[in-house]
Amino acid sequence: MKICVLVKEVPDAAVEKRIDPSTGRMDRGGEKNLNPYDTHAIEAAMQIREGGTDVEDIVAVTMGPESAVRALHKAVSLGADRSVHLCDASLAGSDVAATGYALAKALEREQPDLVLLGQQSDDGECYTIGAVVAEHLSMPSLTQVIKMDVADGALRCERQAEYGYDTVQVNLPAVISVGDAINEPRYPSLKAIMGAKKKPLETLGAADAQIDASKVGGDNSGAHWTGVKPPPQKPPGEIIEDEDTNETVEKIVTWLAERKLI
Protein backbone atom coordinates (compact mmCIF):
# COMPACT_ATOMS: atom_id res chain seq x y z
CA MET A 1 0.00 0.00 0.00
CA LYS A 2 1.15 3.54 -0.75
CA ILE A 3 0.02 6.43 1.44
CA CYS A 4 0.36 10.10 0.55
CA VAL A 5 -0.02 12.60 3.37
CA LEU A 6 -0.88 16.17 2.42
CA VAL A 7 0.89 18.68 4.63
CA LYS A 8 1.13 22.43 4.82
CA GLU A 9 3.35 25.03 6.37
CA VAL A 10 1.51 27.56 8.52
CA PRO A 11 2.61 30.61 10.49
CA ASP A 12 3.89 29.55 13.89
CA ALA A 13 1.06 29.72 16.44
CA ALA A 14 3.12 32.16 18.47
CA VAL A 15 3.34 34.63 15.59
CA GLU A 16 0.51 37.09 15.23
CA LYS A 17 -1.41 36.47 12.03
CA ARG A 18 -2.39 39.34 9.82
CA ILE A 19 -3.91 40.13 6.46
CA ASP A 20 -1.96 41.90 3.75
CA PRO A 21 -4.19 44.96 3.21
CA SER A 22 -3.31 45.20 -0.49
CA THR A 23 -4.41 41.69 -1.45
CA GLY A 24 -6.72 40.55 1.34
CA ARG A 25 -4.68 37.38 1.62
CA MET A 26 -3.04 36.08 4.74
CA ASP A 27 0.42 37.54 5.18
CA ARG A 28 2.36 34.31 5.11
CA GLY A 29 5.70 35.84 6.09
CA GLY A 30 7.40 35.25 9.42
CA GLU A 31 8.21 32.01 11.24
CA LYS A 32 6.59 28.95 9.72
CA ASN A 33 6.00 25.47 10.94
CA LEU A 34 4.27 22.25 9.95
CA ASN A 35 0.51 22.62 10.51
CA PRO A 36 0.10 20.83 13.87
CA TYR A 37 -3.07 19.04 12.69
CA ASP A 38 -1.04 17.37 9.91
CA THR A 39 1.11 15.54 12.43
CA HIS A 40 -1.97 13.43 13.27
CA ALA A 41 -2.24 12.41 9.60
CA ILE A 42 1.41 11.35 9.46
CA GLU A 43 0.99 9.46 12.73
CA ALA A 44 -2.11 7.72 11.31
CA ALA A 45 -0.04 6.56 8.32
CA MET A 46 2.68 5.27 10.64
CA GLN A 47 0.16 3.39 12.75
CA ILE A 48 -1.30 1.68 9.67
CA ARG A 49 2.21 0.52 8.78
CA GLU A 50 3.04 -0.56 12.32
CA GLY A 51 -0.35 -2.27 12.65
CA GLY A 52 0.71 -4.95 10.19
CA THR A 53 -0.58 -3.60 6.86
CA ASP A 54 2.17 -3.72 4.25
CA VAL A 55 2.83 -0.01 3.59
CA GLU A 56 5.82 0.25 1.27
CA ASP A 57 5.77 4.01 0.85
CA ILE A 58 4.65 7.01 2.91
CA VAL A 59 5.03 10.22 0.92
CA ALA A 60 4.56 13.73 2.32
CA VAL A 61 3.18 16.10 -0.32
CA THR A 62 2.90 19.86 -0.08
CA MET A 63 2.16 22.83 -2.26
CA GLY A 64 3.79 26.08 -1.24
CA PRO A 65 6.71 28.45 -1.63
CA GLU A 66 10.35 27.43 -1.20
CA SER A 67 10.15 27.81 2.56
CA ALA A 68 7.63 24.93 2.68
CA VAL A 69 10.59 22.54 2.44
CA ARG A 70 10.91 22.86 6.20
CA ALA A 71 7.42 21.48 6.72
CA LEU A 72 8.40 18.52 4.52
CA HIS A 73 11.55 17.90 6.56
CA LYS A 74 9.43 17.87 9.69
CA ALA A 75 6.99 15.45 8.07
CA VAL A 76 9.85 13.15 7.11
CA SER A 77 11.31 13.33 10.61
CA LEU A 78 7.91 12.13 11.87
CA GLY A 79 8.03 9.06 9.65
CA ALA A 80 7.40 9.81 5.96
CA ASP A 81 9.85 7.99 3.66
CA ARG A 82 10.18 10.80 1.13
CA SER A 83 8.49 13.99 0.05
CA VAL A 84 7.15 15.88 -2.95
CA HIS A 85 7.14 19.68 -3.13
CA LEU A 86 4.82 21.32 -5.63
CA CYS A 87 6.33 24.77 -5.99
CA ASP A 88 5.55 27.25 -8.74
CA ALA A 89 4.97 30.99 -8.81
CA SER A 90 1.83 30.44 -10.90
CA LEU A 91 0.17 28.65 -7.96
CA ALA A 92 0.42 31.60 -5.56
CA GLY A 93 -2.90 32.95 -4.37
CA SER A 94 -4.92 29.86 -5.35
CA ASP A 95 -8.17 29.48 -3.40
CA VAL A 96 -9.22 26.19 -1.83
CA ALA A 97 -10.75 24.87 -5.07
CA ALA A 98 -7.64 25.71 -7.13
CA THR A 99 -5.29 24.38 -4.44
CA GLY A 100 -7.20 21.11 -4.25
CA TYR A 101 -7.02 20.78 -8.03
CA ALA A 102 -3.24 21.36 -8.08
CA LEU A 103 -2.65 18.89 -5.23
CA ALA A 104 -4.78 16.30 -7.01
CA LYS A 105 -2.59 16.67 -10.12
CA ALA A 106 0.54 16.09 -8.02
CA LEU A 107 -1.13 13.04 -6.42
CA GLU A 108 -2.07 11.57 -9.81
CA ARG A 109 1.62 11.01 -10.50
CA GLU A 110 1.94 9.04 -7.27
CA GLN A 111 -1.15 6.84 -7.64
CA PRO A 112 -1.63 6.40 -3.87
CA ASP A 113 -4.00 3.86 -2.30
CA LEU A 114 -4.75 6.27 0.50
CA VAL A 115 -4.47 10.06 0.83
CA LEU A 116 -4.47 11.41 4.38
CA LEU A 117 -4.87 15.01 5.61
CA GLY A 118 -5.23 16.81 8.93
CA GLN A 119 -8.64 18.04 10.12
CA GLN A 120 -7.99 21.71 9.36
CA SER A 121 -5.19 24.15 8.76
CA ASP A 122 -4.07 26.24 11.65
CA ASP A 123 -4.15 29.44 9.59
CA GLY A 124 -6.98 29.51 7.07
CA GLU A 125 -9.51 27.71 9.27
CA CYS A 126 -10.93 25.60 6.49
CA TYR A 127 -11.44 21.87 6.47
CA THR A 128 -12.60 21.13 2.97
CA ILE A 129 -9.48 20.56 0.89
CA GLY A 130 -9.88 16.77 1.21
CA ALA A 131 -13.30 16.86 -0.43
CA VAL A 132 -11.91 18.89 -3.35
CA VAL A 133 -8.94 16.56 -3.85
CA ALA A 134 -11.19 13.48 -3.68
CA GLU A 135 -13.54 14.86 -6.32
CA HIS A 136 -10.66 15.47 -8.75
CA LEU A 137 -9.27 11.99 -8.15
CA SER A 138 -12.77 10.39 -8.31
CA MET A 139 -12.11 8.79 -4.92
CA PRO A 140 -14.50 8.39 -2.00
CA SER A 141 -13.75 10.64 0.94
CA LEU A 142 -14.62 11.37 4.53
CA THR A 143 -13.42 14.16 6.84
CA GLN A 144 -12.94 14.41 10.63
CA VAL A 145 -12.24 10.68 11.04
CA ILE A 146 -11.23 9.73 14.60
CA LYS A 147 -10.91 5.95 14.21
CA MET A 148 -9.78 4.06 11.14
CA ASP A 149 -9.20 0.33 10.63
CA VAL A 150 -7.88 -1.21 7.44
CA ALA A 151 -9.21 -4.58 6.30
CA ASP A 152 -9.61 -6.24 2.89
CA GLY A 153 -8.92 -3.19 0.77
CA ALA A 154 -11.31 -0.99 2.69
CA LEU A 155 -11.35 1.33 5.67
CA ARG A 156 -13.82 1.28 8.50
CA CYS A 157 -14.01 4.87 9.70
CA GLU A 158 -15.71 6.57 12.62
CA ARG A 159 -16.42 10.25 12.88
CA GLN A 160 -18.70 12.71 14.57
CA ALA A 161 -21.19 14.47 12.29
CA GLU A 162 -24.33 16.53 12.91
CA TYR A 163 -26.37 13.83 14.62
CA GLY A 164 -23.77 11.82 16.55
CA TYR A 165 -21.13 9.28 15.58
CA ASP A 166 -21.22 7.65 12.15
CA THR A 167 -19.41 4.48 11.11
CA VAL A 168 -18.66 4.42 7.39
CA GLN A 169 -17.07 1.75 5.23
CA VAL A 170 -14.85 3.39 2.58
CA ASN A 171 -13.24 1.39 -0.22
CA LEU A 172 -9.66 2.16 -1.23
CA PRO A 173 -8.30 4.19 -2.88
CA ALA A 174 -9.72 6.98 -0.74
CA VAL A 175 -9.09 10.45 0.67
CA ILE A 176 -9.47 10.74 4.44
CA SER A 177 -8.99 13.73 6.70
CA VAL A 178 -8.34 12.74 10.29
CA GLY A 179 -9.51 14.51 13.44
CA ASP A 180 -7.05 15.36 16.19
CA ALA A 181 -8.56 12.73 18.49
CA ILE A 182 -7.40 9.88 16.24
CA ASN A 183 -3.98 9.58 17.86
CA GLU A 184 -1.24 11.21 19.90
CA PRO A 185 1.54 12.09 17.44
CA ARG A 186 5.01 10.91 18.46
CA TYR A 187 7.96 13.22 18.90
CA PRO A 188 10.65 12.81 16.27
CA SER A 189 13.93 11.30 17.48
CA LEU A 190 17.09 13.37 17.20
CA LYS A 191 18.34 10.86 14.65
CA ALA A 192 15.18 11.27 12.55
CA ILE A 193 15.50 15.07 12.66
CA MET A 194 19.15 14.87 11.59
CA GLY A 195 18.36 12.37 8.83
CA ALA A 196 15.34 14.18 7.41
CA LYS A 197 17.29 16.31 4.96
CA LYS A 198 18.90 13.21 3.44
CA LYS A 199 15.60 11.57 2.49
CA PRO A 200 14.51 11.95 -1.15
CA LEU A 201 12.70 15.20 -1.93
CA GLU A 202 11.27 15.83 -5.37
CA THR A 203 10.45 19.37 -6.44
CA LEU A 204 7.76 19.75 -9.08
CA GLY A 205 6.79 22.77 -11.15
CA ALA A 206 3.21 23.23 -12.33
CA ALA A 207 4.10 21.87 -15.76
CA ASP A 208 5.72 18.74 -14.28
CA ALA A 209 2.40 17.93 -12.65
CA GLN A 210 0.50 18.79 -15.86
CA ILE A 211 -1.40 21.51 -14.09
CA ASP A 212 -3.59 23.59 -16.37
CA ALA A 213 -2.33 27.13 -15.68
CA SER A 214 -5.77 28.57 -16.41
CA LYS A 215 -7.17 26.80 -13.34
CA VAL A 216 -4.77 28.02 -10.66
CA GLY A 217 -3.44 31.20 -9.08
CA GLY A 218 -5.25 34.14 -7.55
CA ASP A 219 -6.57 35.50 -10.84
CA ASN A 220 -8.19 32.21 -11.80
CA SER A 221 -9.85 31.50 -8.49
CA GLY A 222 -13.64 31.63 -8.59
CA ALA A 223 -13.90 33.29 -5.20
CA HIS A 224 -12.39 36.74 -5.26
CA TRP A 225 -11.59 38.93 -2.28
CA THR A 226 -12.93 42.48 -2.56
CA GLY A 227 -12.49 44.04 0.84
CA VAL A 228 -12.13 43.66 4.55
CA LYS A 229 -14.02 45.30 7.39
CA PRO A 230 -13.93 45.18 11.17
CA PRO A 231 -16.39 42.90 12.96
CA PRO A 232 -19.20 44.39 15.08
CA GLN A 233 -17.50 45.79 18.16
CA LYS A 234 -18.21 44.24 21.50
CA PRO A 235 -16.78 45.86 24.62
CA PRO A 236 -13.83 43.84 25.91
CA GLY A 237 -14.52 41.70 28.94
CA GLU A 238 -13.01 42.11 32.37
CA ILE A 239 -9.87 40.10 33.06
CA ILE A 240 -8.68 38.83 36.43
CA GLU A 241 -5.17 37.41 36.79
CA ASP A 242 -5.31 34.78 39.49
CA GLU A 243 -2.65 35.52 42.08
CA ASP A 244 -4.44 34.97 45.37
CA THR A 245 -7.13 32.40 44.61
CA ASN A 246 -9.31 33.35 47.60
CA GLU A 247 -9.42 36.91 46.33
CA THR A 248 -10.07 35.78 42.76
CA VAL A 249 -12.99 33.63 43.86
CA GLU A 250 -14.43 36.49 45.87
CA LYS A 251 -14.30 38.72 42.78
CA ILE A 252 -16.01 36.06 40.66
CA VAL A 253 -18.78 35.60 43.21
CA THR A 254 -19.36 39.37 43.43
CA TRP A 255 -19.48 39.60 39.63
CA LEU A 256 -22.00 36.74 39.44
CA ALA A 257 -24.11 38.11 42.29
CA GLU A 258 -24.27 41.57 40.67
CA ARG A 259 -25.83 39.89 37.65
CA LYS A 260 -28.19 37.82 39.82
CA LEU A 261 -26.64 34.59 38.61
CA ILE A 262 -26.32 33.06 42.07
Added chain:
Amino acid sequence: MANILVFALHYEGAINKNSLGAVSEGARLAAELGGEAHAILVGENVPDELAGSLGAYGASKALVANGPEGLAQPVVDAMAHAIEQGDYSYALFGGGLLGFEIGAGLAARLTAGVVMEVTGVRVADGKLIAERPILGDSAISEIEYRSDLGIIISRLNAFEAKQTGAGAAAVEHIDVTLSPQATQATMITRGEQRGADVDIEGAQILVAGGRGLGKPEGFELCEELAHAFGDTAAVAATRAVVDAGWYPYAAQIGQTGKTVAPKLYLAAGISGAIQHKVGMQSSENIVAINKDANAPIFEFSDLGIVGDLNKILPKLTEAIKAKRSA
Protein backbone atom coordinates in the same frame (compact mmCIF):
# COMPACT_ATOMS: atom_id res chain seq x y z
CA MET B 1 -32.54 34.48 -13.84
CA ALA B 2 -30.64 34.00 -10.67
CA ASN B 3 -32.03 31.04 -8.82
CA ILE B 4 -30.48 29.67 -5.65
CA LEU B 5 -30.27 25.96 -4.86
CA VAL B 6 -30.27 25.23 -1.13
CA PHE B 7 -29.21 21.91 0.38
CA ALA B 8 -31.69 20.66 2.98
CA LEU B 9 -30.22 18.13 5.40
CA HIS B 10 -32.79 15.87 7.03
CA TYR B 11 -32.63 13.08 9.58
CA GLU B 12 -35.34 10.86 11.04
CA GLY B 13 -38.13 12.79 9.37
CA ALA B 14 -37.07 16.31 10.34
CA ILE B 15 -35.21 19.01 8.45
CA ASN B 16 -32.04 20.30 10.12
CA LYS B 17 -32.52 23.69 11.77
CA ASN B 18 -29.49 25.17 10.00
CA SER B 19 -30.90 24.02 6.67
CA LEU B 20 -34.19 25.78 7.47
CA GLY B 21 -32.15 28.93 8.13
CA ALA B 22 -30.37 28.49 4.80
CA VAL B 23 -33.68 28.07 2.95
CA SER B 24 -35.02 31.27 4.57
CA GLU B 25 -31.86 33.16 3.66
CA GLY B 26 -31.87 31.70 0.14
CA ALA B 27 -35.46 32.88 -0.32
CA ARG B 28 -34.60 36.39 0.89
CA LEU B 29 -31.60 36.67 -1.44
CA ALA B 30 -33.37 35.10 -4.43
CA ALA B 31 -36.22 37.61 -4.08
CA GLU B 32 -33.69 40.45 -4.15
CA LEU B 33 -32.01 38.96 -7.21
CA GLY B 34 -35.34 38.42 -8.95
CA GLY B 35 -35.14 34.62 -8.86
CA GLU B 36 -36.39 31.71 -6.80
CA ALA B 37 -34.98 29.57 -4.02
CA HIS B 38 -35.25 25.81 -4.53
CA ALA B 39 -34.39 23.20 -1.92
CA ILE B 40 -32.83 19.82 -2.64
CA LEU B 41 -33.15 16.71 -0.47
CA VAL B 42 -31.37 13.41 -0.94
CA GLY B 43 -32.41 10.24 0.84
CA GLU B 44 -34.12 6.90 0.81
CA ASN B 45 -37.82 7.53 0.16
CA VAL B 46 -37.98 11.13 1.35
CA PRO B 47 -41.68 11.84 2.04
CA ASP B 48 -43.19 14.46 -0.30
CA GLU B 49 -44.73 16.12 2.70
CA LEU B 50 -41.33 16.71 4.32
CA ALA B 51 -39.90 18.18 1.10
CA GLY B 52 -43.01 20.29 0.51
CA SER B 53 -42.86 21.71 4.04
CA LEU B 54 -39.88 23.83 2.95
CA GLY B 55 -42.37 26.04 1.13
CA ALA B 56 -43.19 27.58 4.49
CA TYR B 57 -39.58 28.82 4.69
CA GLY B 58 -39.64 30.31 1.22
CA ALA B 59 -38.64 27.53 -1.18
CA SER B 60 -40.86 27.58 -4.27
CA LYS B 61 -39.70 24.14 -5.36
CA ALA B 62 -38.23 21.13 -3.56
CA LEU B 63 -36.15 18.67 -5.61
CA VAL B 64 -35.96 15.15 -4.24
CA ALA B 65 -33.36 12.57 -5.28
CA ASN B 66 -33.07 8.99 -4.15
CA GLY B 67 -29.70 8.17 -2.66
CA PRO B 68 -27.82 7.11 0.45
CA GLU B 69 -28.15 9.44 3.46
CA GLY B 70 -25.47 11.04 5.58
CA LEU B 71 -22.72 10.99 2.94
CA ALA B 72 -21.53 13.95 0.88
CA GLN B 73 -20.70 12.58 -2.55
CA PRO B 74 -24.20 11.33 -3.49
CA VAL B 75 -25.46 14.87 -2.75
CA VAL B 76 -22.69 16.35 -4.93
CA ASP B 77 -24.01 14.13 -7.75
CA ALA B 78 -27.60 15.24 -7.17
CA MET B 79 -26.79 18.94 -6.92
CA ALA B 80 -24.46 18.89 -9.93
CA HIS B 81 -27.23 17.20 -11.92
CA ALA B 82 -29.83 19.75 -10.81
CA ILE B 83 -27.53 22.67 -11.59
CA GLU B 84 -26.69 21.34 -15.05
CA GLN B 85 -30.40 20.90 -15.83
CA GLY B 86 -31.63 24.06 -14.16
CA ASP B 87 -30.83 27.71 -14.03
CA TYR B 88 -28.87 28.31 -10.84
CA SER B 89 -26.37 31.02 -10.04
CA TYR B 90 -25.68 30.03 -6.42
CA ALA B 91 -25.69 26.99 -4.16
CA LEU B 92 -26.22 27.59 -0.44
CA PHE B 93 -25.50 25.42 2.61
CA GLY B 94 -26.37 25.89 6.29
CA GLY B 95 -23.67 25.25 8.92
CA GLY B 96 -22.72 21.78 10.10
CA LEU B 97 -20.34 19.26 8.64
CA LEU B 98 -21.89 17.61 5.57
CA GLY B 99 -22.53 20.97 3.91
CA PHE B 100 -18.80 21.74 4.00
CA GLU B 101 -17.96 18.44 2.32
CA ILE B 102 -20.72 18.74 -0.28
CA GLY B 103 -20.03 22.39 -1.08
CA ALA B 104 -16.31 21.76 -1.55
CA GLY B 105 -16.94 18.68 -3.70
CA LEU B 106 -19.43 20.62 -5.82
CA ALA B 107 -16.93 23.46 -6.27
CA ALA B 108 -14.43 20.95 -7.63
CA ARG B 109 -16.98 19.24 -9.88
CA LEU B 110 -18.38 22.43 -11.41
CA THR B 111 -15.27 24.66 -11.19
CA ALA B 112 -17.14 27.07 -8.97
CA GLY B 113 -15.89 29.61 -6.46
CA VAL B 114 -16.56 28.59 -2.88
CA VAL B 115 -16.54 30.53 0.38
CA MET B 116 -16.96 28.82 3.74
CA GLU B 117 -17.72 29.98 7.29
CA VAL B 118 -19.95 32.67 5.80
CA THR B 119 -21.80 34.75 8.38
CA GLY B 120 -23.59 37.18 6.07
CA VAL B 121 -24.54 37.60 2.43
CA ARG B 122 -25.62 40.75 0.65
CA VAL B 123 -26.65 41.76 -2.83
CA ALA B 124 -24.61 44.31 -4.78
CA ASP B 125 -25.14 45.05 -8.49
CA GLY B 126 -27.31 41.98 -8.90
CA LYS B 127 -24.67 39.66 -7.44
CA LEU B 128 -24.04 38.12 -4.07
CA ILE B 129 -21.16 39.15 -1.83
CA ALA B 130 -20.24 36.69 0.92
CA GLU B 131 -18.84 37.84 4.25
CA ARG B 132 -16.44 35.56 6.04
CA PRO B 133 -14.80 36.26 9.41
CA ILE B 134 -11.07 35.57 9.41
CA LEU B 135 -8.10 35.65 11.80
CA GLY B 136 -10.01 34.37 14.79
CA ASP B 137 -12.96 36.63 13.95
CA SER B 138 -10.89 39.81 14.25
CA ALA B 139 -11.78 40.90 10.70
CA ILE B 140 -14.45 40.14 8.13
CA SER B 141 -13.44 39.63 4.52
CA GLU B 142 -15.83 40.26 1.64
CA ILE B 143 -15.73 37.94 -1.32
CA GLU B 144 -17.39 38.03 -4.72
CA TYR B 145 -17.74 35.24 -7.23
CA ARG B 146 -16.22 35.27 -10.71
CA SER B 147 -17.42 31.80 -11.64
CA ASP B 148 -20.79 30.97 -13.24
CA LEU B 149 -21.82 29.30 -10.01
CA GLY B 150 -21.04 30.67 -6.56
CA ILE B 151 -21.05 28.35 -3.55
CA ILE B 152 -21.83 29.69 -0.10
CA ILE B 153 -21.22 27.49 2.94
CA SER B 154 -22.42 29.27 6.04
CA ARG B 155 -21.30 29.09 9.60
CA LEU B 156 -23.49 27.36 12.18
CA ASN B 157 -26.49 29.51 13.17
CA ALA B 158 -25.58 32.25 10.68
CA PHE B 159 -29.12 32.39 9.33
CA GLU B 160 -32.38 32.35 11.18
CA ALA B 161 -35.18 30.03 10.09
CA LYS B 162 -38.21 32.19 9.26
CA GLN B 163 -41.66 30.94 8.36
CA THR B 164 -42.98 33.24 5.68
CA GLY B 165 -46.46 31.80 5.73
CA ALA B 166 -46.35 30.54 2.16
CA GLY B 167 -47.87 27.15 1.24
CA ALA B 168 -46.15 23.91 0.35
CA ALA B 169 -43.31 23.87 -2.17
CA ALA B 170 -43.85 22.02 -5.45
CA VAL B 171 -42.09 18.68 -5.11
CA GLU B 172 -40.14 17.38 -8.09
CA HIS B 173 -38.40 13.99 -8.14
CA ILE B 174 -35.14 13.86 -10.03
CA ASP B 175 -33.23 10.83 -11.29
CA VAL B 176 -29.56 10.89 -10.44
CA THR B 177 -26.86 8.47 -11.52
CA LEU B 178 -24.25 8.13 -8.79
CA SER B 179 -20.62 8.88 -9.65
CA PRO B 180 -18.09 6.06 -9.19
CA GLN B 181 -16.73 7.67 -6.00
CA ALA B 182 -20.19 7.99 -4.47
CA THR B 183 -20.67 4.22 -4.68
CA GLN B 184 -17.45 3.48 -2.77
CA ALA B 185 -18.60 4.58 0.69
CA THR B 186 -21.34 2.92 2.73
CA MET B 187 -22.94 4.11 5.93
CA ILE B 188 -22.81 1.30 8.52
CA THR B 189 -24.35 3.11 11.50
CA ARG B 190 -25.41 6.73 11.73
CA GLY B 191 -26.02 9.10 14.62
CA GLU B 192 -24.74 6.90 17.43
CA GLN B 193 -25.21 8.71 20.75
CA ARG B 194 -22.10 7.99 22.79
CA GLY B 195 -22.44 8.33 26.55
CA ALA B 196 -25.42 9.19 28.74
CA ASP B 197 -28.44 11.10 27.45
CA VAL B 198 -27.99 14.32 29.41
CA ASP B 199 -30.04 17.48 28.87
CA ILE B 200 -28.12 20.73 28.54
CA GLU B 201 -30.60 22.68 26.46
CA GLY B 202 -32.98 23.37 29.34
CA ALA B 203 -30.30 24.64 31.71
CA GLN B 204 -30.04 28.33 32.73
CA ILE B 205 -26.46 27.85 33.87
CA LEU B 206 -23.90 25.73 32.05
CA VAL B 207 -20.51 24.79 33.43
CA ALA B 208 -18.56 23.64 30.37
CA GLY B 209 -15.33 21.67 30.50
CA GLY B 210 -12.61 21.09 27.90
CA ARG B 211 -9.29 19.38 27.39
CA GLY B 212 -7.77 21.62 30.08
CA LEU B 213 -9.51 19.44 32.69
CA GLY B 214 -6.63 17.06 32.02
CA LYS B 215 -8.43 13.76 32.55
CA PRO B 216 -11.96 12.32 32.52
CA GLU B 217 -12.18 12.70 36.31
CA GLY B 218 -11.58 16.42 35.83
CA PHE B 219 -15.28 16.67 35.00
CA GLU B 220 -16.05 16.03 38.66
CA LEU B 221 -14.89 19.61 39.32
CA CYS B 222 -17.44 20.88 36.80
CA GLU B 223 -20.21 18.67 38.16
CA GLU B 224 -19.60 19.83 41.71
CA LEU B 225 -19.69 23.46 40.62
CA ALA B 226 -22.91 22.92 38.63
CA HIS B 227 -24.40 21.19 41.67
CA ALA B 228 -23.50 24.20 43.83
CA PHE B 229 -25.41 26.49 41.45
CA GLY B 230 -28.52 24.36 41.98
CA ASP B 231 -31.19 22.66 39.84
CA THR B 232 -31.01 25.03 36.90
CA ALA B 233 -27.36 24.16 36.17
CA ALA B 234 -25.86 21.42 33.99
CA VAL B 235 -22.46 20.42 32.63
CA ALA B 236 -21.45 20.77 28.97
CA ALA B 237 -18.35 19.83 26.97
CA THR B 238 -16.19 20.44 23.87
CA ARG B 239 -15.72 18.03 21.00
CA ALA B 240 -12.13 17.36 22.07
CA VAL B 241 -13.26 15.74 25.33
CA VAL B 242 -16.30 14.03 23.80
CA ASP B 243 -14.16 12.45 21.07
CA ALA B 244 -11.77 11.33 23.81
CA GLY B 245 -14.65 9.61 25.60
CA TRP B 246 -14.44 11.80 28.73
CA TYR B 247 -18.01 13.09 28.52
CA PRO B 248 -21.26 12.23 26.67
CA TYR B 249 -21.93 13.51 23.15
CA ALA B 250 -25.33 14.78 24.29
CA ALA B 251 -23.47 17.42 26.36
CA GLN B 252 -21.38 18.72 23.45
CA ILE B 253 -21.70 22.31 22.31
CA GLY B 254 -20.70 23.52 18.87
CA GLN B 255 -20.69 22.92 15.16
CA THR B 256 -21.49 19.21 15.38
CA GLY B 257 -23.17 19.42 18.79
CA LYS B 258 -25.80 21.56 20.48
CA THR B 259 -26.45 25.27 20.27
CA VAL B 260 -27.18 26.87 23.64
CA ALA B 261 -27.84 30.35 25.03
CA PRO B 262 -28.01 30.04 28.83
CA LYS B 263 -28.00 32.95 31.29
CA LEU B 264 -24.51 31.94 32.36
CA TYR B 265 -21.96 29.92 30.46
CA LEU B 266 -18.83 29.21 32.50
CA ALA B 267 -15.97 27.59 30.57
CA ALA B 268 -13.13 25.77 32.31
CA GLY B 269 -10.10 24.63 30.29
CA ILE B 270 -11.66 25.50 26.92
CA SER B 271 -9.58 27.32 24.28
CA GLY B 272 -12.55 28.86 22.49
CA ALA B 273 -12.17 27.43 18.97
CA ILE B 274 -14.57 28.89 16.37
CA GLN B 275 -16.36 25.53 16.07
CA HIS B 276 -17.13 25.68 19.78
CA LYS B 277 -17.92 29.40 19.87
CA VAL B 278 -20.64 29.11 17.21
CA GLY B 279 -22.68 26.96 19.58
CA MET B 280 -22.56 29.23 22.65
CA GLN B 281 -21.82 32.81 21.64
CA SER B 282 -25.40 33.95 22.26
CA SER B 283 -25.11 33.11 25.97
CA GLU B 284 -26.07 36.11 28.12
CA ASN B 285 -22.97 36.02 30.32
CA ILE B 286 -19.74 34.24 29.41
CA VAL B 287 -17.11 33.50 32.05
CA ALA B 288 -13.89 31.70 31.14
CA ILE B 289 -11.14 30.18 33.24
CA ASN B 290 -7.98 29.39 31.28
CA LYS B 291 -4.33 29.36 32.24
CA ASP B 292 -3.25 30.78 28.89
CA ALA B 293 -3.75 34.57 28.78
CA ASN B 294 -3.77 34.38 24.96
CA ALA B 295 -6.55 31.79 24.72
CA PRO B 296 -9.09 32.88 22.06
CA ILE B 297 -11.97 32.42 24.52
CA PHE B 298 -10.94 35.62 26.31
CA GLU B 299 -11.77 37.52 23.11
CA PHE B 300 -15.45 36.83 23.63
CA SER B 301 -15.90 36.38 27.35
CA ASP B 302 -17.44 38.96 29.66
CA LEU B 303 -15.28 37.86 32.57
CA GLY B 304 -11.98 36.09 32.01
CA ILE B 305 -9.87 34.51 34.72
CA VAL B 306 -6.28 33.71 33.85
CA GLY B 307 -5.37 30.88 36.16
CA ASP B 308 -5.33 27.18 36.95
CA LEU B 309 -8.80 25.67 37.03
CA ASN B 310 -7.62 23.01 39.50
CA LYS B 311 -7.02 25.73 42.04
CA ILE B 312 -10.01 27.93 41.21
CA LEU B 313 -12.92 25.53 40.65
CA PRO B 314 -12.94 23.81 44.08
CA LYS B 315 -12.80 27.15 45.92
CA LEU B 316 -15.43 28.66 43.65
CA THR B 317 -17.71 25.71 44.35
CA GLU B 318 -17.33 26.22 48.12
CA ALA B 319 -17.90 29.98 47.82
CA ILE B 320 -21.08 29.56 45.79
CA LYS B 321 -22.43 26.93 48.18
CA ALA B 322 -21.75 29.33 51.07
CA LYS B 323 -23.39 32.25 49.27
CA ARG B 324 -26.49 30.24 48.37
CA SER B 325 -27.00 28.91 51.88
CA ALA B 326 -26.42 32.33 53.47
